[in-house]
Amino acid sequence: MVWNNSVARLARTSRRKLLTASIMSAMSLTIRSTSAVGKETKAPTGTGETTPPVTSIMTRDGVHIFYKDWGPKSAQPIVFHHGWPLSSDDWDAQMLFFLSRGYRVIAHDRRGHGRSSQVSEGHDMDHYATDVAALTEHLDLRNAIHIGHSTGGGEAARYVARHGKDRVAKLVLIGAVPPLMLKTETNPGGLPIEVFDNLRNQLAANRAQFYFDFASGPFYGYNRPGAETSQAVIWNWWRQGMSGSAKAHLDCIKAFSETDFTDDLKAIAVPTLVLHGGDDQIVPVSDSAVLSAKLLQHSQLKIYDLLPHGLCTTQPGIVNADILAFISARRA
Template structure:
């Protein structure tokens, strides 16, 4: 399996398909590059070099105890990009991966990153505060950490339901999607899964969004139960210099079904523009 070894000795797994302009996909918590399997084929078929990696602690990458924070995630991504010598790069990040690609592009991407895409992404910050009254209370994140410690296997199964919006009236439930979410979640190192909750919920990325010097497509479902749009995309679009906000009516947090089909086409159109 292809890996890149970072400066602190962490092995990052990556996979790629196709050739042409590079498009790099960063997954959400607690998943892996497998979450992008459809996009790897769709974008390779469209003439791109589609690349996806497993974040440290996730999937087939090193099961890390240290470095499970947004700064290190962005640094890891920069080392992967440099190792693969990618230029004119489009970075696409979902959920936590959206935070990762935004920080990477803002702090390391000059001369390499041409465009950024976020989907259901966590920036600018999820945690509620006086400055972010639309955010999520710390008690919610404490409850997530408790579930991860006590019975993560059952928690992944339960979380998948709201992740994909399968708890909504009339939703076409896919047991396969739930099972695959569980499968990917069970590959996460427990320390990494636990620490990543703080990374995705408490990292302030207002400055990262303001610093972006390239176009960004901010995509978000308006029925996202994991990263509510009011505290995320609706705020992020006001911070960036060159942004396009695309809202998907009724779409959940998870990328699946008709939402996935439309999103992939919109990303392709954004890249080509």
């Protein structure tokens, strides 16, 4: 009985110590923000230990945008724009590859996605592009290459067209949503509104199951006969999606499906590489990449037969090599 009482007292003491330590740890991670236009915020430990900074900027409307910035500051920068509903983590294979080739690589979590602020408003392409402009100005990025996948392709196109003058060298669009996904009178090849309404309904009903099914099926082409699936890839997609805001993801469906990028594409003067999977079940190639290449002033189009929407993950070797050849080529 004495032994049992001692164990109980020890357990209670350990729980109190653990609770105290948890509270102190949580208090020490309070983030300080010092600017309305883009200062880094750091998480002090309160223990004298040195820890990496929580890297983010704060936009003019008070939104913290998380970003990664790897490589020498003197190197040519590559800025990556992720797809819906993911985060900058979706670019791991590309960031590590180009970092090893001597580039400076930067990727951010779009507002409401990943580790950025889960704000209620501003989930539209104008705000997305303005957030990127704040980031590039804060880091003073020049002669930059911007690479966007899916929704990130729309974000990148709008940024380059409206904010990128004198800062951008080249653009790469991969499985990108421009010029317009929605079927309209002037875009008869687009997808009907019911497709996007269905996405919204599934997200609202059971986001966790919806995201798991989405990654397990059409995104990576895992629903095709004979496809070799990767549970690690599926769960990584799910992890990224569930880390973001349901409200932001719901609003972003309208942003990526109903935004018309026609004028943006026409205004882009830098060389642009357009890559797309021939078996893309998310953004049909015939009404996206093919049309975008025609609207751009200086474009190269490459369609990969049988590759899916998530080709940057399923075939990074092919995609990375083609991007490297494009960005390292001298501008004619």
